[in-house]
Amino acid sequence: MVPGELRYTKEHEWVRVDGDEAVVGITSFAADQLGDVVFVELPAVGRALTQHATFGVVESVKAVSDLFAPISGEVIATNHGLAGQPELVNSDPYGEGWMLRLKVADAGQLDGLLDAAAYEQLTSEG
């Protein structure tokens, strides 16, 4: 279920490293827990994110949840598709439901994140 090549936070974000860039989204587990996503607020391109600090908000019908940066880096793109189709976060959280692309500031931060096995264990513990 959990893609093996990604890294994860305890707050249920995923990060996919792509050269010196990284793509960030939230996990399928997080999307299921939230329920139907109806709104995603993302930072402006150019903003510098700090690891573990909030970078945006995802809202389902019932709940508002903060998004946390899995690693530090400058935002180089955000997923404009989510403005019109926030439900992509539910239907394709690791694909079309991606949230933003970062310029990786410190690749060493990736080592502190969970791998797929550790994340799977975290979510199966409830």
Next chain:
Amino acid sequence: MTESSTPEPHASPLLDRHQALSAKIVDFAGWLMPIQYAGILEEHRATRSAAGLFDLSHMGELVIEGPEAGAGLAAALVTDPPSLAVGRAHYSMICAEDGGILDDLIVYRLANERFMVVANASNARVVSDALAKRLEGFKAVLDDRSLATGLVAVQGPRSLDMLGPLTDLDLAAIHYYGIAEGVVAGVAAQVARTGYTGEDGFEVFVDVRHVGNVWDAMLEAGRPQGMVPVGLGARDTLRLEAGMPLYGNELDRATNPYEAALGRVVKLNKRGPFVGREALEKVAREGTSRRLVGLTLRERGIARHGYPVLVDGAPAGVVTSGTMSPTLGAAIAMAYVPTAHAEPGTMLAVEIRGIPVAAEVVPLPFYKRPA
């Protein structure tokens, strides 16, 4: 773990059904209830387009019976239950002496000398206790039937078609806000044409021991025609689109009916004293400084319970409920705002995470079912 002072929640009598349907279960007002099954949006849309099936067994049912049951209720509530014909119901409230709302209610007249008051689960005990006290001296007996009563609602444009084959009642003959006694799925039932969704629909009160049979039969009959089970999550978005208040959000002990734009519910012209009359007469005479309104956001964002409402950039009100309306595709909210800024068309702002977001005062309800 030490013993908690919070009492064990009641399990809905349909809890096993909800679990079998993979519902997410929450403790709501001391009851283990389904918050959602397939998803709030799908459940919401099914209710608007076909029908939804709701477990409302957590609601409080109080039966008041006796030659002075009507007179006693008229002294206890802001409405005039003796004016109801047998088989009819009205929306009501029970207020404190200072006019603050203890709960909002539906009052049904089941027989000449028998009424049923349906209270919110969170307030069932408060209402039961207050009514018992207020009925002292009247020839009327209060019977709290909350735990003995199961309540299942079917709501949506196809409700009548789906429920019809399961009952001996002529459902079309039951008026909106009417109630009739009959048999549903082999079980003796009170069937009321009331609801909390803005759709046509029926609420079916039965003995709690048989509510499972009624739920199963209704779901089996309705499913092929598009009925889905609906949890409390979609119940909330449905009632919000319909502009209906929720106790704890729009209504509370510190709010009077006039502030909630429900002054029409208070029958000041009825004869005799009732609890809160003096305070409410004063409010009716002098007006209120704040008023409940509908808001539609005109910029991106979703207003939520507790967010400040800004007038000319300064905090002046508060959002009581807000969501992304599944039917309208817009962010809607209800909010208390200064009366001077409560007219539809007024542009205000809601502060969302520190940022003012433009919001327009709009008439309630947000959604009205097609005639």
